[in-house]
Amino acid sequence: MSREDVCIGAKLNTGITYLQDYRIYGKNKYYKSFDYVKKLPFKFYKKSTKVFDNTGLIYMTYNCRRISPDAVEYYHKLSKCNKTYLAVPYKLQAYNSIDGVVQIEVPIDDFFNKFDIYIYTPVNVKFDCSPRLVTECFMQGKKVIKELNYYDVGLETRYNDCINNLESLNLTENDNILALLDS
Secondary structure (H helix, E strand, O other), rough: OOOOHHHHHHHHHOOOEEEOOHHHHOOOOOOEEEOOOOOOOHOOOOOOOOOOOEEEEEEEEOOOOOOHHHHHHHHHHOOOEEEEEEEEEOHHHHHOOOOOEEEEEEOOOOHHHHOOOOOOOOOOOOOOOHHHHHHHHHHHOEEEEEEEOOOOOHHHHHHHHHHHHHHHHOOOOOOOOHHHHHO
16 A cells, blocks of 8 residues: 555544535545535525616625726726725725716625626636625526636636526525534
């Protein structure tokens, strides 16, 4: 038995089972894993009630989702939104003078009643393993705009799930994860 086999065997016997979407990650050969699509409990979300007139939202953190003021302006113009909210952890002067863009700090009260178009922007590592906000926006009836200069398997997988079978992303009392937790 090689050293690699011993290490892999030790990893397989850790008692940890990873839940991962094999369409995104492939089957994990080093750890015990279960093919599972991440879901959200739709019934616990407050439904958006406001009618909008072409209002966008860009969600930006200052670590993995930071884009330049020029990029914010580009995405705002690309969206053709009348106004775009730039959701940020704290306001920065560099983003104040972008025509049509208004910074708002998170957390945001009544979040889904602020916009009708989510403008998805790139992530620094070019891989968004589980773009939860995309699913939430579809669930709320929001339009999602995405234009990236790279292919993101996580984003594309979740986006296609939303387009083709949004209900498959709804966590219900009958979900197969419950059987896993009982075993």
